[in-house]
Amino acid sequence: MVGEILLNLQDVAELEDKSWEAINKSVRRGKINAIKIETNARCGFEYRVNLDELSDKAKAKYFARLKGNEQLAIPDIIDDNEVYNLEDLTAEQRDQAFYWEGVLKEYKSYIRDCFKNKTEKTEEFVNVFNAKNKTNLTVRTLYDKQKMYKKYGAAALADGRKAREKRGHKIDERVWSIFLQWWLDENQRSVSYVYTVLSRYVSDHEELSMLKLPSEPTFRRAVEELPKPVIKFFREGNKAFEDDCLPYIIRTYENIYSNDFWSSDYHTLDMMVRDDITGEVYRPHIVGWIDIRSRKILSMRLRKESDSDGVVLSFRDAALKYGLPSKVYLDNGREFLTYAFGGRGKRKDGSASNYGTNILDRIGVEMVNAIVKNAKAKVVERIFKQVTSEFAKLFITYCGNRPGNRPERHNKVLKNVDNIPYASEIKEELLAYVEGWYNLKSSKAEGLKGKCPNECYSSLLVNKRKITDDQANILLTRNERKQSVDRNGVYVKVGTEKVWFYDAEFVALYQGQKVYARFDPDELTSIRVYDEHEKFLTVLDRAAEGGYEGVADTEAMKKVNSDKKKVKTIVKNFIENKEKIMEAPEMRDVVINIARQNIENDNSTYDADILEGMFINENIDYKKAVGDVEVNFSKMIENAKKQKEKDGN
Known part of the structure; x- marks a missing residue:
């Protein structure tokens, strides 16, 4: 029984390797016991969770942090149902897997004829290995890798932490769906503006107010990973989408004559x-x-x-x-x-078709x-x-x-x-x-x-150039140059010619991304496509080619038209699936409501500490009302004095 150690939800999330939202939801549903503590938070309180409520793995990580001993940290728990495949790894991860496989083989050979205690022999191997390779290998790490290797094979030896970080962003799916419904619009609102409105909307929303909204850069990174066709269709319109994202018929010239x-x-x-x-x-x-x-x-x-x-x-x-x-x-x-x-x-039409x-x-x-x-x-x-x-x-x-x-x-x-x-x-x-x-x-x-x-x-070059044995011998099993997925798919070069391979769903989701192509030079009916980290993505079949006449051209047109419909359907369904998660209100209504709330809450006053009056200048010369005779006031005063003296006598 651990003593009374209370942790906030963010610490619990980090120890359990879960999101803050997931921990908060478990607390509110009673799956994790927590107490309320009055704070200055927006809702007036915060949750605290006793360390006893956490898993053994989380407890070990907590004490490891206190002691500063990283070796006490428990490795990631692996799902027994997860299948490991080397092709699912990046090139860097495969190198790691092969490295650890070599270490384990060296360890097995070292202890094969063991007359000592196995534990002592293992510690001896670790010391020798570290001295020879200048590494920090521990006995525990060696045992963990050996256990993973026996249970899942070489692919499980790769470090998957970086891969897990790139699998997605910690954005609640409801918040993300609202963001996309506002951002994927032909008005082309900026990420910053949508994020600002979204922040206020989430804080005022009863169901979403308890969520911790990720930062604006998180949304920017998430937007960069959206498929190019989706962005083109919803932000630039159908014309830009069809011009830049839908496939077109690839014309061939080798099988036609001049003047054909x-x-x-x-x-x-x-x-x-x-x-x-x-x-x-x-x-x-x-x-x-x-x-x-x-x-x-x-x-x-x-x-x-x-x-x-x-x-x-x-x-x-x-x-x-x-x-x-x-x-x-x-x-x-x-x-x-x-x-x-x-x-x-x-x-x-019917009325004009019968002309001469x-x-x-x-x-x-x-x-x-x-x-x-x-x-x-x-x-x-x-x-x-x-x-x-x-x-x-x-x-x-x-x-x-x-x-x-x-x-x-x-x-x-x-x-x-x-x-x-x-x-x-x-x-x-x-x-x-x-x-x-x-x-x-x-x-x-x-x-x-x-x-x-x-x-x-x-x-009059009329024949399509055939691939000879000599040309086939110079082909590599991998296209050494990276290429961006085109709206017509992915190509490989045979001599100086481009041979295209296509799949509607693949192009809709990966258009614009860098990939490699692997293929069999003796069988160019399909290719295997890998991302820029050499992680396997899919198998693409050869695209239909059309000329300027004949059945081949007709079939190519049918195939391209079918692929156009598939790509458009995939792109349209993208935002529809987001709307099913949580329908976003009109962004205009949200902005106006926020503006009205701001007006109501505005307590600004406009009274100044000093009031300054407006005074009329008393020295203004006025124009004479009537007449043009100038009045001599001095003479009038002098005459009045004389009259007063005369009356006094």
């Missing part, structure tokens, strides 16, 4: 030009066609407006020079989906429409954006792609009409730039392998 696919697009040129005839100053549009396999620009026209005529004329220019493509890959804009050129595509034969049908060219809002798959958009930006910046009338990027001199330049080039000059120089600069510049784009577009186009 052409693509076209309109783009606004970031400069001002002058009409040759009317002198009108305007910002021109360019329309052109590229060969998707080689990314070669086949034709380009300068237009005052974006219309279907420019599409047809520029297509004709390319066809006359380079022949006809097998298929064209077009945007869903009104300029391309016209009845005359290629038909209405996906926009056609269009141009592409007559020449035997099939039209393929891009997926709406799938800019990643539209190669032509990226190429034209690059070309128009580089070319426009060569001229003094460059105006930027938006007002914020406009040069300061822009308006001054336009005041002098001689500074503005004619449209015909720009057309000629644009064609020279395309043919003599862009098409002849080497590129590292996928499939070009350092060649320029003209070289790739003429070489």
Whole structure:
């Protein structure tokens, strides 16, 4: 029986290795006997727990602290149902496990032919080991490690304290759910502001008021561990979520020929030009066609407006020079989906589907429409954006792609009409730039392998590169470089090619985090993924790849659409699960209620110790009421005196 030693709840929590909230809940439910002591706390009292109420482990830790002897501290109690696996450990923890396994093997070999008392032999081993390795190994530690090794294997020898510290934050799940419902909002409230309001709300809440709210940095660290897709969806909106977090179709180029696919697009040129005839100053549009396999620009026209005529004329220019493509890959804009050129595509309906034969049908060219809002798959958009930006910046009338990027001199330049080039000059120089600069510049784009577009186009590389035995021999069983989980998953490089692997749930929870990939070079159907500490996470299967035609493309689209739905469902369910724990009130209501309470409790007075009056200056000269004759008061007084003296006589 330990004497009367009373401890506060925080000390009890530390001794029992539990949270303050858990100890407080046990006390209030009567699981731990405690007494109330009057204090200056918010509720007027605090709980005190007798040391006798604590577990034997906690008591030992308490007396160990008093004596300053760390060896009396009892090691962590291990759950018999817990399964230990080396892959569940970080690389640092595995090194620790292997180290202790070596120590135990050395100890076993040392006492194998023991003629002395085993205890004496063990103490002798510890002394020899410490002298040789300059360590502080104790007999008790050695026995503890031996016991763990026999019961759970090598994985149990690792020190798990650091891992336990990183498993989570000591934030009550109800408080955390309210915080997330307020913070995960498109208004993008700051952590500091939400924490301030949350602190006041918790203190005024009957059920939560007894909780000890963690510090603001704790919430900041917890927020940093939220999945990137969750933050994108709830704080930046669905558009940002779909653009940055959902997978897109990975196009391959090795299995198509030059002239198999052409693509076209309109783009606004970031400069001002002058009409040759009317002198009108305007910002021109360019329309052109590229060969998707080689990314070669086949034709380009300068237009005052974006219309279907420019599409047809520029297509004709390319066809006359380079022949006809097998298929064209077009945007869903009104300029391309016209009845005359290629038909209405996906926009056609029952009343408009039976129109006459269009141009592409007559020449035997099939039209393929891009997926709406799938800019990643539209190669032509990226190429034209690059070309128009580089070319426009060569001229003094460059105006930027938006007002914020406009040069300061822009308006001054336009005041002098001689500074503005004619449209015909720009057309000629644009064609020279395309043919003599862009098409002849080497590129590292996928499939070009350092060649320029003209070289790739003429070489007609049509076969997808196969992995040879020599290439397979240079593959490692681990990708030596860390990579961030992309919205398309994780990749490994085979030669110069990226092979992608994907799982919707994994990407939803780990996107943006650093990982390693391990794989079998003879079997690239799946890979094993580890975090940056080399702790095993999951197995990913190879992602579906699509081209620009055929069954493979259709199946890839189906797979990507299915994965998009899975990712969005996982992200949406994230906040819904938090709401089930405890529904948060409207943050606006909480702030206004707090403000009104502050007004009611405001006892400020505005009485000053000294009151100062406002006095009128008596020396003010007033204007005469009537007349303009000046009154001589001195003479009047003198006459009055004379009159008084006269009356006295």
